Amino acid sequence: MKTYKTTDLNKVKRGPNRASYDVETIHTIIDAGFIAHVAYIYHNKAITIPMAYTRIEDKMYLHGSLKNRMLTALLDAKEASMTIMHLDGLVLARSGFHHSVNYRSATLFGSVKRIDNLEEKDKILEAIVDQMIPNRWDSLRPMSDKERNATLVVEMTIETASAKIRDVGVADEKADEDLPIWAGIIPVKQVALPPISDDKLSDEVTIPNHVLEYYEENKL
Amino acid sequence: MKTYKTTDLNKVKRGPNRASYDVETIHTIIDAGFIAHVAYIYHNKAITIPMAYTRIEDKMYLHGSLKNRMLTALLDAKEASMTIMHLDGLVLARSGFHHSVNYRSATLFGSVKRIDNLEEKDKILEAIVDQMIPNRWDSLRPMSDKERNATLVVEMTIETASAKIRDVGVADEKADEDLPIWAGIIPVKQVALPPISDDKLSDEVTIPNHVLEYYEENKL
Structure with missing residues (x-):
């Protein structure tokens, strides 16, 4: 099993039984979506914004306009982190304390660079569209030079990462199980x-x- | 129309036609969900993690264990920001460049404090469960002192905020409209x-x- 290295940054402290550093598990969570919440620092404040992405091997790609505040901040910082989350269900316990959700999430940390090579840029923009909906790119009007030049493409090489998955039933206190309170899961999709x-x-x-x-x- | 004040922090630069600072619009987006991506700084790096929340008036509430790394970081920083996003559709244009998504998102910035008053804490934890699924709390086994004491509750007063909404059809180049390429929306929910x-x-x-x-x- 190939795993991402654990550091102080990605080591999961709370609910470590739900944590995984397995590369395949993490890539599967990434590939199940196309929108990540990307975190960046602006004037010493942390901000997060949803962005379309694609993954190619251990690299994540984002794109935007040349002046995109987040992308330029990531390029200045030379590093980025982002989280992808899929909500799978509401976990309704007999006590408020044990309410939870079923989900799959991956948090990624990596080093960032700008992609300037035009051929590489085209391949990435194709992958971003096809991450949203497979096999779409080939049916489209080809990109113009104007569009290509107006698009900033940023690559993040994943250095560390962690996944958290909860996919089990209600976990109530033993003493609560006989209470006349309905408990269960509402799956969401x-x-x-x-x-x-x-x-x-x-x-x-x-x-x-x-x-x-x-x-x-x-x-x- | 009551609006959140705009500052350099929340003023939307890209696609400002989709932006709103209207309090009611922003609160409606918040109230349509129960999970926000919260951003925080840890060792000079921005990280974002999904968290359950509730809103009471202009205040957002998060909770977690006493040692939760993010919550303690927010309390140290005395400020927080978070984003709530609802994906409504894939916007499939005739060119890759005009691919987009329909969505409703709100990004909030505010000052943070810890809630220690037990009565207030109870009211907030009730609201967090009921934000996930309305009217559930009253059916549950009451919270124990042990649970109450093990739970950290953090309040963020919203100081500035912005919403972005895209809810229209494909916006292709005029010159592309006659191309024999299918374009349209796939709504998602x-x-x-x-x-x-x-x-x-x-x-x-x-x-x-x-x-x-x-x-x-x-x-x-």
Whole structure:
């Protein structure tokens, strides 16, 4: 089992039984989504903003406009951290204290650099679109030089990381189990609804396979 | 219209047409969820972690164990910031450049203090459980002194805040609209699945109304 190294930064202190440093576990959590909450420091304050990402091997990629405050702050700091979280259920215990959620989350720390090589930039922007919805990029109008030049691409090499997963039932106090209080799980899930075609689409353009497949795989 | 004051910190630079400082808009986004990504600084690094919250008027409340690294860091810093985001759809344009998401997000900045008054603490922990699922607290086994003492409650008074909302269709280049490329929206939604009762529940305990109502309101 390949693991990310543990340091004071990523070592999970609370609920360590839920923690994992396994690379495959962490990459699976990353690949199940496309939006991370990225943390940065601005005027000595920590701020977090949701951003689209893609992962290629041990590298995370973000993009934005050339003046994006967060991206330029990350480039100045030469490091970044981000968290991806998927909520899987409400855990409703017999006491308030044992209420919890089922979830999968990954927190990543790494070193940051700007990608300037145009070929590499194109490959990354393609991967960012396809992380959101697989196989979309190939159907699109190619990127223009103007768009390419207006886009800042930032790479974070994952140096340390941790996953936390809770996927079990209610964990009540033994003494509470006989109380006449309902306890259980309400699973929650992010689902896709049927695609809505753009008004301006001509009638010949039908919904492509990659969109239908996304819907089939993500509908309830 | 009551608005949060804008400062260099919360003023939205990118896509300001989607930005709002309206208190009601921001509170509505907060109240539609119960998990925020909270940002903090640890050893000069910005980190973000998802946390359960509740809002009472202009105050946000977090809780955790007494030794929770993030909460103690926020108390030391005497300030915090956090972001709440709801993903509403994938926006699939005819070019990669115009791909986007529909969403509602709120980023909050404020001053932080610890809540020690026991009555106040109880009221807040009740609100945190009821933020997750309305009307649950009253059905629970009352909190013990041990639990109360083991729980750290942190209050953040919102000083500045901003909301960003995108809820429109595809925004392609005029010149791209006639291309034979499908464009549109795939709405996404977080939904509840049917509640699963705890194994140890005795047969007399049926699923209570607040759980059935949550499911009805949040199912697809």
